[in-house]
Amino acid sequence: MTRLSRTGIEYAHGGGRIGYAWNLWTGCSNTACPCRADCWALAMCRRYGWPQEPTLKTDDERVLRAPLGMTTPARFLVQFTSDFLDPKIDWGRREQIWCRVQECPRHQFLFLTKQYGAAEEFFGERAVLPNVWVGASICDYKSGRPAVNSLSRLNRMGWHTWLSVEPLLTRDVAQGIGTPKALATIEWMVVGALTRNGRTVGQTVGGTRPALVERLIWFAPEAGVGVWLKSNLEPIIQQVTDPRSGEPFRSVTDWQDPVGGKEQGIETVE
Numbered sequence: 001m002t003r004l005s006r007t008g009i010e011y012a013h014g015g016g017r018i019g020y021a022w023n024l025w026t027g028c029s030n031t032a033c034p035c036r037a038d039c040w041a042l043a044m045c046r047r048y049g050w051p052q053e054p055t056l057k058t059d060d061e062r063v064l065r066a067p068l069g070m071t072t073p074a075r076f077l078v079q080f081t082s083d084f085l086d087p088k089i090d091w092g093r094r095e096q097i098w099c100r101v102q103e104c105p106r107h108q109f110l111f112l113t114k115q116y117g118a119a120e121e122f123f124g125e126r127a128v129l130p131n132v133w134v135g136a137s138i139c140d141y142k143s144g145r146p147a148v149n150s151l152s153r154l155n156r157m158g159w160h161t162w163l164s165v166e167p168l169l170t171r172d173v174a175q176g177i178g179t180p181k182a183l184a185t186i187e188w189m190v191v192g193a194l195t196r197n198g199r200t201v202g203q204t205v206g207g208t209r210p211a212l213v214e215r216l217i218w219f220a221p222e223a224g225v226g227v228w229l230k231s232n233l234e235p236i237i238q239q240v241t242d243p244r245s246g247e248p249f250r251s252v253t254d255w256q257d258p259v260g261g262k263e264q265g266i267e268t269v270e
Contacts, residue, residue: 004066007077011190011228014258017108022067022076024060024097026050029088044081054088064096067104075108075259085115085122094122105131110259112137112164116150128158133188133259135162144177152185161185162259165216166192166230168208173216180219188259191216192230200232210239217255218243226257 004020012019026045045052057063067076078084078101084094101109112135113119123134134154136147151161163186165173177183193208194201201207213233220227221244229237229252237249249255 004063004070004076007080009077009080010231011256011259012075012077012110014256015260017073017075019075019077020070021080022063022078022109023057023081024063024079024093025054025056025086025089026081027052027054027086028082029054029086050081054082054086056089056093060093064100067100067107070107073106073108075110078109078111080112083113083115084111085113085118087115087118098126101129101132105129107131108260109133110162111135114138114143114147116146120150120153123154123159124157130160133160133162135164137164137166138173138177139165139167140173144173148177148182148186152182155185155187160187160260162188162190164190164192166190167194168192168212168216173212177216180223183219183223183225186223186225188226188228188257189217189220190228190230191233193232193236195232200235203236208233208236210236213237214240214243226259228256228258229254 004022006013007019007021009019027050044050067074078097082089084097108131110133111119114137116136119134119136123132134151136151138144138147147163151163155161163177168191191213194206203209213229213236217227217229217240229249231252233240233252237252240249241247242249242254244255
């Protein structure tokens with residue numbers, strides 16, 4: 001059995017579960033993405049010498065079977081080194097992943113994509129699974145509105161939905177997401193700063209500004225959205241007002257709701 005690695009993505013852990021990277025391919029073909037120059041998936045490709053075009057891993061068959069051999073309930077980040085719905089990957093491979101998800105109801109699976117229409121097509125024609133969270137990644141106004149619209153429709157079908165806003169690039173991204181009513185169909189939101197080489201980019205050189213973070217999260221309490229502030233926001237978070245208290249944040253740890261809330265009766269992995 002292939003042993004999966006615990007992911008270094010901080011929000012993957014919590015609620016009684018350990019998070020694992022579950023990646024059958026690497027690379028991304030979305031050349032029109034506004035954050036491609038700072039794309040995390042492509043940065044991983046450069047770091048480990050993987051192809052930047054979508055390419056199946058040599059051990060993809062063994063990786064596909066890995067969740068079956070894990071008896072402790074875990075959390076899997078599905079295809080975060082690429083896009084689960086990248087059009088250059090054969091549709092049949094996604095169906096194989098989905099079959100494995102159906103066979104593992106004890107585990108939790110987080111999907112994240114920038115192919116919003118394809119996400120509606122893929123998940124919209126399937127029976128809702130309570131252990132699956134459908135996520136959309138955005139970084140600016142242009143991507144915000146279609147992402148939230150697609151997630152809203154999937155949420156009304158019964159799917160768990162979440163939003164990843166990283167890197168937070170433009171001041172109008174909050175307007176792109178829409179009203180508190182629209183945001184209410186998103187159950188959980190991860191917010192992160194612009195980073196390069198693992199470091200938060202400074203405000204004076206184009207990095208994420210505190211006002212952007214504040215504007216983005218302001219309606220989250222009213223909409224009932226869980227929020228996870230990533231650690232890369234730490235350099236600026238004390239300049240951001242917490243909408244729940246009206247006081248400045250002391251640390252990002254002041255607001256880090258785990259995905260799905262706290263789950264009871266789950267044995268943790270040592």
